[in-house]
Amino acid sequence: MEATDLSRRLVLLNDHESFWLDCLRAACKGQVPRPTLARAQALRRLFSAQTPPLGTEEADHGQP
């Protein structure tokens, strides 16, 4: 069973981080589980193996 955490705290996120958070919430349909080692590695692969590097292509902020 995924570990969930409903306690919330206030943090300052910049615009890019807010979009990543919205995407995470959408992918998980609400409750975001903690990042397991395997999932964190998938994230690292995303940033290390992309050609062109992630961030040089057009940003996708979820608009249609």
Place this chain on the structure above:
Amino acid sequence: MTAARPFAGTRLTRFLAKRILELKSKKTQAEIATETGFVNPNMLAMIKGGSSRLPLDRVSALAKALDVDPARLLLLALEQMIGSTEAQAIVSILSTAVTRNEMAWIEAVREASDRSDPPLTRRGRAAIFSIWGK
């Protein structure tokens, strides 16, 4: 606090002194100042000593150089500038309520991207969804 060092003893100066000391084996104070973009390398020493205030436009770069949470550094810089109560009020309005798990993911994105503040792209979105098999 003296007239020459009006910001001495603030939470920011204590935080800076502690963090610079922690990083001593990895980088010098002058290197941190250069990474932050200070033209005068003594500027960081002056901020740490409380004779100068941390300019808000240097918060992000300094946070990266110190490898600390920029939001925390911003709060401390705002405290210096306008006082604790007012700083807390601003931060609470601008903040986002996140769970510990969500914050762990944001931190994972920061680490995986080497704190380059990457925009969310189509590939990034697809990668996030694929993590959950979508």
